[in-house]
Amino acid sequence: MSSSSTLERLNENPVARPFVAIGNMAISGLTELGLVVQFFASAVALACRPPFRVTLLLNQMEFVGVGSLFIIMLTGTFTGAVFTLQTVNGLAQFNLESVVGTTVMIGVTRELAPVLTALMVTGRVASAMATELGTMRVTEQIDAMEVMAVNPVQYLASPRIVASAIMVPCLSMLFVAVAYAGAYIMAVPVLGIDEGAYISRIQEYVASYDVMHGFYKSIILGVLLATVGCYKGYNAAGGARGVGNATTQAVVISSISVFVLDYVLSALLMKFEPTYNAVSY
């Protein structure tokens, strides 16, 4: 019996129908994932092959990086300040206010900076990429590029993905810096924690690999959000509504993937950090 007739038979069975639906969802999800990986691989391969599109790359670096400076500085400063405010309350119960800097900075460098930066950039950049490429797709501009013997993946997707891979970690480091400033202002002048203790505890307990942990994650998250944004836009169909759907999907999928991938990357990176080898997770 052919597999399609088996499926039809299963679909007629009310008990089996939900399982068939779940199976179909899993298959379409995995197919989509495969297509995204294929799209990413071809964008990376084409980025390494001439013609090298340096001007386009610099333009995208400006768009992703310089264009996001303000929102990252704003988010970072307030994240550092509010994280300090909340943490001090908890630590005060154990007379441990002086370690607030350490707690906040480990949280920021390892988790909040890469994740919040990726989410902010997703909202600003991945959506713009999906909209721009989606509009180009539905107005045949991408077809026009192909007809003119220009590879649209190399021209449109590769510079955007490479620019994100470079600029998102830089933005994440900027986030760390301004979050540090926000945390310091909240802890020392506002809450009156001793400056010497505050700084010396940070120097003592925040190591370079905490910063690198966040940095490595930012590279991967930057690649992820740009790939999803470009892929969704590149494959948009169905006019204005299609572009809208592509943008929404790009933001939703990127945001969820940021959290999932953040967990996977954290678990993987901690394997290589001696301090955390004793922790089970």
Next chain:
Amino acid sequence: MTDTTVVSVPDSPYAIEVKNVCKSFGPNPVLKNVNLKVRRGKTRVILGPSGSGKTVIMKHMIGLLKPDSGNILVDGVDITTLPHNELLNVRRKFGMVFQQAALFDSMTVGENVSFPLREHSVLSKEAIAEKVREKLGVVDLKNIEHKYPAELSGGMRKRVGLARAIVLEPSIVLYDEPTTGLDPLTTDSVDKMILDASKRLNVTSVVISHDVGSALLVADDIAVIHEGVIVEDVPAKEIRDSTHPFVREFLHTWFRKQ
């Protein structure tokens, strides 16, 4: 000088040959054993109603779609079996004018027209600017290099689209519904543009359209497609004598409206 490493031109009298091409999208057959030849240096119009498969044939000719079965020969070379990089070389023989012009809206007119030159030639900036001026002159447009596509009318956009299509001096120009949605005067100017381009540049042209008037004006040969099947394929002057019932109805409806 343009850096176009294209495959050699054979002796075939046909620029494009579509042989026994079938194409389906999902369960829907769109092209059913289509055979079509485009004579070198002539204008071939493919006439048919919306949804008959005209655009799908054109996308096959330039390798944007691959047939389920059958072959597409461009200058005698089967493009259905070519690897992607060789297909890109074959595409340099083509220029294409899209239905909505498909100009890059983030670029000015000058940047749009110069795009193929910047990608595929080693010309200096001055030479490129000169070439852009020349090609915009061919389509009767002057001093609009700095404008953006959004600032142009539909007819002007089409003409800029043609200037971009011919800037690499291709041997074949494809027109996708060039007169759809245009007023009669602009339609007339687009028809003249196609005739002028054919005459001045001696290119092979393929026009897909459902505009009988334009087809009769610009075509050397006309094929009529209906539900994925070529139902008529004759020299333009013989199309009025067609005995095929669909073609007669199609033409009759148009003439009645006139």
